[in-house]
Amino acid sequence: MCLGIPGKLVELRQQDELMMGKVEFGGIVKEVCMAYLPEAEVGDYVLVHVGFAISRIDESEAEEIFRYVDEIEQLSGDADEPPALRAAEMHGEGDGS
Amino acid sequence: MKYLSEYRQPAAVQRCVAGIHRLVTRSWNLMEICGGQTHTIVRFGLDAMLPSRVRMIHGPGCPVCVTPVEMLDKAIRIASRPEVIFCSFGDMLRVPGSERDLLAVKSAGGDVRVVYSPLDAVKLAARRPERQVVFFAIGFETTAPANAMAVLHAERLGLENFTCLVSHVLVPPAMQAVLGSPQNTVHGFLAAGHVCAVMGTQQYEPLVRQFHTPVVVTGFEPLDLLQGISMCLRQLEQGRSELEIQYRRVVRPEGNRLAQEQLRRVFTTVSRKWRGIGEIPASGWALSEAYARFDAEQRFDVRDVVAEESSECFAGEVLQGHRLPVECPAFGSRCTPEHPLGAPMVSGEGACAAYYRYRRQPV
Ligand code: SF4
Numbered sequence: 364m365c366l367g368i369p370g371k372l373v374e375l376r377q378q379d380e381l382m383m384g385k386v387e388f389g390g391i392v393k394e395v396c397m398a399y400l401p402e403a404e405v406g407d408y409v410l411v412h413v414g415f416a417i418s419r420i421d422e423s424e425a426e427e428i429f430r431y432v433d434e435i436e437q438l439s440g441d442a443d444e445p446p447a448l449r450a451a452e453m454h455g456e457g458d459g460s
Numbered sequence: 461m462k463y464l465s466e467y468r469q470p471a472a473v474q475r476c477v478a479g480i481h482r483l484v485t486r487s488w489n490l491m492e493i494c495g496g497q498t499h500t501i502v503r504f505g506l507d508a509m510l511p512s513r514v515r516m517i518h519g520p521g522c523p524v525c526v527t528p529v530e531m532l533d534k535a536i537r538i539a540s541r542p543e544v545i546f547c548s549f550g551d552m553l554r555v556p557g558s559e560r561d562l563l564a565v566k567s568a569g570g571d572v573r574v575v576y577s578p579l580d581a582v583k584l585a586a587r588r589p590e591r592q593v594v595f596f597a598i599g600f601e602t603t604a605p606a607n608a609m610a611v612l613h614a615e616r617l618g619l620e621n622f623t624c625l626v627s628h629v630l631v632p633p634a635m636q637a638v639l640g641s642p643q644n645t646v647h648g649f650l651a652a653g654h655v656c657a658v659m660g661t662q663q664y665e666p667l668v669r670q671f672h673t674p675v676v677v678t679g680f681e682p683l684d685l686l687q688g689i690s691m692c693l694r695q696l697e698q699g700r701s702e703l704e705i706q707y708r709r710v711v712r713p714e715g716n717r718l719a720q721e722q723l724r725r726v727f728t729t730v731s732r733k734w735r736g737i738g739e740i741p742a743s744g745w746a747l748s749e750a751y752a753r754f755d756a757e758q759r760f761d762v763r764d765v766v767a768e769e770s771s772e773c774f775a776g777e778v779l780q781g782h783r784l785p786v787e788c789p790a791f792g793s794r795c796t797p798e799h800p801l802g803a804p805m806v807s808g809e810g811a812c813a814a815y816y817r818y819r820r821q822p823v
Contacts, residue, residue, distance in 0.1 A: 418657040
């Protein structure tokens with residue numbers, strides 16, 4: 364139940380004095396309360412948990428991880444070689460906790 | 461899906477794993493706090509890719525798992541009343557109380573409903589003024605803002621038939637309890653990214669300082685976890701203990717201020733019992749004085765319910781990282797997701813459920 368899922372904000376509107384929005388998750392659109400993220404704009408990616416947007420996803424930070432991978436790959440060392448990866452297992456789209 | 465699939469790319473995962481192997485020279489135990497992270501680790505077999513000297517210990521971060529048995533009994537008592545519509549997140553329905561679960565109440569004719577958002581329960585209360593709608597408000601700091609908003613919205617709509625059975629738990633006191641335990645073997649923590657998206661990261665500074673333990677605020681996808689693990693290991697190898705954020709695309713150091721404001725309004729900090737672990741001081745939230753009229757425990761007078769935990773399930777050992785689910789004699793035989801003996805086998809974030817789904821054999 365603690366899952367938080369990133370999705371794209373596609374609509375914003377006021378309803379019963381609450382800021383609500385529609386967020387698209389890979390084709391599925393859900394009703395989301397936007398009261399905690401009043402600064403979000405249509406087109407933004409937001410993180411949604413139990414029907415509430417709790418954070419805006421920072422596009423500029425989203426790529427940072429790949430630079431980090433480049434960096435730690437350069438590290439030298441003499442530790443043991445990693446086991447081969449079962450590549451197929453990484454492909455699941457799944458829920459994204 | 462954007463912001464999910466790119467963090468599962470096998471090539472990047474492989475390169476990150478290779479980097480970790482080069483970096484480790486000693487034995488380290490890392491604890492991931494959140495059950496969502498446990499599931500990613502077990503599902504993608506990340507722990508098996510790490511150097512053998514690095515051990516991942518699964519932490520107590522499954523809110524369903526740590527909800528105490530008497531809270532379940534209170535829920536069952538309230539849900540059994542004819543005037544009540546009892547709303548809950550789906551995971552809670554199968555969690556055993558001392559005698560039965562909420563699903564049994566439903567089969568016996570009780571009006572127990574699963575909601576996706578706490579606001580659905582408020583809407584239901586507005587539509588059904590002749591019934592008492594009770595929402596089971598469990599969860600960590602991630603879920604609490606949603607539950608707080610449900611209470612605030614019910615107040616705004618002037619609803620008198622909406623209450624919450626509140627059993628919120630907080631992450632930093634649980635980390636404090638792990639680190640302060642004489643049995644502690646954890647050298648570094650991966651803190652739960654979504655909890656920090658709400659609360660910010662400042663609360664972890666005192667833990668880092670007091671216990672000289674690195675804390676890396678980490679996300680939930682395979683690459684997030686591997687980056688978090690490598691950041692933590694780098695600190696340990698270099699003899700540093702700092703607070704770092706891996707999950708920068710979602711977590712800001714200050715958190716979500718608006719949510720924090722509403723949380724302070726609606727809730728007050730209390731001591732809470734954690735299932736299988738025991739009482740942890742200042743480790744939970746209950747409704748504040750100003751919102752006490754929304755408290756289901758008061759309205760339905762269940763405050764004195766006490767209950768004993770089943771002796772067969774050693775969830776406490778699992779939740780504190782002392783033992784793996786597969787070490788439980790009941791695992792996979794007397795305890796399965798279809799017939800759970802304990803909450804960690806039920807919840808989508810429970811460690812026992814993760815091992816059952818992805819790895820039935822001991823590694
Ligand atoms: S396998 Fe079942 S009985 Fe054993 S610790 Fe996990 S939930 Fe409890």
